[in-house]
């Protein structure tokens with residue numbers, strides 16, 4: 001399975017998850033025009049995607065979902081996201097109220113299991129994506145204050161590393177309300193490291209850090225911190241926006 005980050009920040013998120021037979025777009029939080037140019041950069045077409053998965057309704061994750069639907073690609077989300085976007089054309093995962101994990105949906109050779117995340121959105125989700133083709137298991141989780149699952153057998157981890165509490169507490173120009181919002185709805189680097197240290201990562205071959213904040217993260221420090229708990233697994237910080245020279249991708 002391959003994970004390609006096209007854009008990863010509060011300005012916009014878009015990722016491609018694929019095995020040799022099926023490709024999924026995960027998040028569509030940039031303008032459609034931008035998305036088309038990012039796809040051109042990696043030599044792909046949006047219409048190659050079997051479906052688009054959206055984690056929640058915020059613009060930096062769902063921005064151009066209407067264009068994706070208009071292009072004939074089904075867009076999948078939780079019922080809460082579809083409600084918040086007032087979109088009846090959206091496909092909705094079976095994830096009953098009160099349940100943490102939903103029913104898996106099959107997209108060609110990829111199976112997607114939605115799970116609940118902790119964010120200030122309407123019933124947001126993350127995705128566990130399994131390939132029947134190569135056996136890989138990828139966890140995609142962004143915009144979540146914490147994670148409460150263990151994901152045994154995970155081979156690829158794409159998780160949010162949004163901010164550092166040390167940097168945030170020194171940031172005097174942010175209103176208290178914003179600071180509270182960040183703390184309650186995004187992943188702090190220490191929280192991420194704490195969670196990682198509870199996982200069995202023996203089968204994991206790559207960790208991708210998503211959605212680093214522009215003002216309250218420190219990429220090199222985050223890479224060091226995660227590397228120190230990741231037991232030798234390579235760690236990559238995804239680019240805010242993919243440039244010609246850098247492709248955040250691994251087979």
Ligand SMILES: [Zn+2]
Pocket residue numbers: 056058119121143
């Ligand atoms: Zn959000």
